[in-house]
Amino acid sequence: MVTGDAVEGMSGLHAAVHFNLTYWANHLIESRGSIRETNPNKFDNLRETPLHKALIKPIVNDVDIVKALVRYGAKLDLKGPRGYSAMTSAIRYGPSSIAKVLVVSQTDLDVEIFEGWTSFWQAFHHGREIIGKSKIGPSKAKGSQSLRQAVESHAQYLTDLLLERGVDMNNLSRDGWIPLKHAIRYMHNDPSKIERLLKRYPNPSNPRIAAGAISNNRPAIVKLLIEHGADKDKAYENGSTSLIDAINKNHMGIVWVLVDQGASINETDINGHAALTRAVLENEKSISWLLTAKGASIFCPIEDLPNLFCWSLAYNDLSLAWFLCQRQKVADIPNDQGMTPLHWPVRDSHLDAVRFLVQQDVRLKLKDSKGNTPLILATLGREIAIMKPLLGYGALADGRDNQGLSALPHASRLDFHEGVQVLLRWSSDRNLVDSKGFNALHHAVVSDNGDDALILLTTACVRLERYEEHGRKPLMLCAQLDRLYRAKQFLLDGTKSGAPCPRGWNALKHAEHYGSENVQGHLEFLDRDI
Structure with a gap:
């Protein structure tokens, strides 16, 4: 028999496992000899337990030995020389037969077996990691494919086993990792794997993490998640929504899926922008038209304009403006200041937009809060080019x-x-x-x-002889303000300078009272001449 100190600090149990002495290994385990020789959790000089030995150097009857070690109390979470526990090593690197024994022996599937990892997280996550670490060149592509298939089969087998045992797939790791999030990121080429998690009965995977599929631009996965209950209108921490986030990321395939699946199209983000607003700002015409056709409201502020219709006019996007006109009654609707869509381009001297609107039979006599019609606004802006089409189409x-x-x-x-x-x-x-x-x-x-x-x-x-509320004619105002040229024009056109106002003042009296020397002198000259 090999004694405890004979080989590199091995116990008898270490040696029996290491040298493939199956009979002696079973005998030591079953005989419950000295603790020094039969302790299943003792480390040798290499910091390996007997269980690590069984994994590092598989033997013919390794499954039976591992079963015996586990039955005798071998701990699955003790770290070996590479920092891995036996459980971690078996899940990551196999063999599958031993990994199965260890998985089946677990009484608590949610316990961590390695620095924040449960056995299920290990099996689900590390199949891909092992494949990624295999550096096999093109000349050995066949071998690489075989290795890949073997690892995938190993990981799939353990995953199935853990799922059958009822592991909780929605139990978050310390950093927020869960299997579904991992599957969305790395298994998108095979949606059936994701669907299997979502359809598991009982306790399916919670589909709440549609955001990950949106960020990674996986339309088919997003659709699958929504069909299994994912919240298509979930508000993000940054104030966005799934639909707005997809538009901002230019993931148009996902936009179509979300809209088709009934996502709310009028929710706004932290900036007050709805999905349609974002689509217009991103110059996504097809999405803009889709959202509008689905009934998206255009009545949300954008930049300094009251709605998207006014914005489309301001930026000369007349095709969008026309489309909005056909879908919604927007051309005559005012904002809180009474400004209609026609008032805005008139105010901003946007002739093309004005021409477009008058051709849409908009109402030309509507007034803003100051009572200004579009024609009055155009006049105040001295915009003759805008006044003409307004008048030509019937402005009063x-x-x-x-x-x-x-x-x-x-x-x-x-x-x-x-x-x-x-x-x-x-x-x-x-x-x-x-x-x-x-x-x-x-x-x-x-x-x-x-x-x-x-x-x-x-x-x-x-x-010329019209009196205003204080009884002044235009000539009297000229006298009051000393407007000599204009006073002369009125006199030439036949205005009578001697006609009095209700106070009894004529034009000369107004000039005298207000000190209008130029007009006063001219009127006095006319009086002397007469």
Whole structure:
């Protein structure tokens, strides 16, 4: 018999296993001799237990010996010279027969057998790792394939065994690892393996981790997970959703799957962007059209615009604008300031968008919160090129804002020569007055530069003798403000300088009272001449 110190610190049990002395190994185990010779957990000088010996140098009856060692109390989690426990070594490197014995002997399948790893995690994870570490060149491809198949068979066998024993597949490791997450990442070429985890009965794998399949762009896997209960609308920690995340990552195949599986298309991320918003910003036309066709709402702010329809107009994406028009009633819907989609391109001088909208039969007389129609906005912006199509498609030239001003007095106050000309042609009432009683001539008088507009207005026969709310005619305003050129124009056109206001003041009295020396001198000269 080999004694304890005969070979490198081996006990009798070590030696019996090492030298393939099956009879003596069984005899020592069963005889329960001295602890020194028969302790199944004693380390030799190589830091190996008898169980490690059985794995490192397999023998004919190794399964029987391993069974006996386990039955006699051999610990499965003691680390050998390479830092691996016997259990870990058997799962990683085989043989399968011994690994089976060790797996079957486990009473608690969730106990860690090696630095945070359970036997199930080891079997599921390390089959791929072993294959990856085999450095076999192209000339030995056949051998490499055989090795790969052998390792896969070994891992599959142990996995099946552990699943049959009822192992919990949803038990997270210390770093959050679970088998399904691993399968999604590395077994995507064979969805049947993932499906098997999801269909296991009882206790199937929890499909909650669809995010991993989305990140790795696995449409078929995402669909499979959703069909088995994965939350397709799960909110991410960063405020995103599955659908928005897929769009941001340009994983369009997954987008189609999520939409087809009924993912919510109107949920927004932390920036307030819905899926349709992200698709438009990513210039994904097909996805934009898909989401719109599925009923995605366009009514969410984007940049400084109230909705996607306005955004498509602002960026001249008229094909998208047209499509949105066909799917939803959006062309006339105002924001909280009353701005309709037509107001925005008018304000921003976007002629193409204006032309597009008027051809869609939008309502041209709608007003914003200040009472501005699109035509008034175009006038305020001195945009004659925009005013013309608005008027040509039926915009009301005499529509008024909240102060009662139509486009004509606005153009007159701005001395917007072209605008005044166009509006005079389209106006049905050139003598409209605002809430203060001002007509277009009054506004031309108070303008810093109203000379040209005044000539156009007087030539067009706008009323010269119109009183505003304080009883002042346009000539009296000229006298008050000392607008000599404009006063002369009124006098040439026949305005009577001596007509009084309700206070009894004529134009000269206004000039005297307000110290308007130029107009006063001219009126006094006319009086002397008369």
